[in-house]
Amino acid sequence: MTHRLMTPSEVTGAWAIIPTPAKDNASDWRATNTVDLDETARVVNGLVEAGINGILSMGTLGEAATMTHGEKLDFIKALVDAAAGRVPIFVGTTCLNTRDTVTLTRQALELGADGTMLGVPMWCAPSLEVAVQFYKDVAEAVPEMNIAIYANPEAFKFEFSRSFxxxxADIPQVVTAKYIGVGNLLADLATIRGRIKLLPIDFDYYAAARMDDSIDAFWSSGAVCCPLVTTTLRDVVLNARSTGNWKEARAFQALLGPTAAPLFPNGSFKDFSTYNIALEKARMNAGGWMKAGPVRPPYHLCPEPFLEGARKSGIMWADLGRALEAEK
Known part of the structure; x- marks a missing residue:
């Protein structure tokens, strides 16, 4: 199988970040082979047919921390087979140490994944030197693999600073990054000098795109609540950029933004991060477009009021999708 490194300019449009579909018994620690491979294939095909530009997987809500090694390999193969080369597939390969990460990254490459969504190991909070060396080592060990840096400071206990x-940015394999927030965006863009395509979250995409023309791609976990909402966001921003008229894009962002509020307990990103997997899967199941299934242990426990908010978020997103469909 031939692999090649992408360029940042090839990372464009709407990238869906997806959960790992779970069978009904997946919350039981006794369960084995918990990945719903049929639903995996259906979701990937549905996203591709809906016009999604790329797929990110096996991050936090993708339950990379709670899947067995065999489940990871089965899931990667199902993703790659279903996509059949139509869109890039990036899979999370972060493990607790560099050697296991290299092993899984090599296996993902052999199975046909286009890239890895790679965060730093999550036992000790890494120093700047440790984090940078980790990415250098993985890139050296698997030079054919594209890397998307998974830049979540709450999850990884690490400040993704300008020095980082x-x-x-000098590592050729690092072509993109799953990015959170816009407060440091312009400074970070100046630092990376066009060598990494930063992907803001869908809720920040309008603001980020207005800040800098290089922002022409984003990530969306809401895509699996209804992909039409995600592709519409992509298209209204693209149209605004080509015409110079941002009125429609601003109006659409005003509809999309409120769906985020119920997802964050007490309006807190820290509280959300504590229950990230359970909240996101509750949101996705409530959206009704896919069956994300239950949460794998030990992260299957979550306060019911928090779950209620997540379900409301998913329903609001799906309702927006139905309204868009009706307008067609």
Missing amino acids: WGQV
């Missing part, structure tokens, strides 16, 4: 971005 300046150093990893």
Whole structure:
């Protein structure tokens, strides 16, 4: 199988970040082979047919921390087979140490994945030197594999500082990054000098796109609540950029934004991060477009009021999708 490194300019449009569909018994620690492979294939095909530009998987809500090694390999193969080369597939390969990460990254490459969505190991909070060296080592070990840096400071207990971005921008395999927030966006863009395509979350995409023309791609976990909402966001921003008229894009962002509020307990990103997997899967199941299934242990426990908010978020997103469909 031939693999090639992508360029940042090839990372464009709407990238869906998806959960790992779980069978009904997956919350039981006794369960084995918990990945719903049929639903995996259906979801990937549905996203591709809906016009999604790329797929990210096996991050936090993708339950990379709670899947067995065999389940990961089965899931990667199902993703790659279903996509059949139509869109890039990036899979999370972060493990607790560099050697296991390299092993899984090599296996993902052999199975046909286009890239890895790679966060730093999650036992000790890494120093700047440790984090940068980790990415250098994985890139050296698997030089054919594209890397999307998974830049979540709450999950990884690490500040993705300008010094960090300046150093990893020199690693050719690092082509993109799953990025949170817009407060440091312009400074980080200046630091990476066009060598990494930063992907803001869908809720920040309008604001980020207005800040800098290089922002022409984003990530969306809401895509699996209804992909039409995600592709519409992509298209209204693209149209605004080509015409110079941002009125429609601003109006659509005003409809999309309120769906985020119920997802964050007490309006707190820290509280959300504590229950990230359970909240996101509750949101996705309530959206009704896919069956994300239950949460794998030990993260299957979550306060019911928090879950209620997540379900409301998913329903609001799906309702927006139905309204868009009706307008067609």
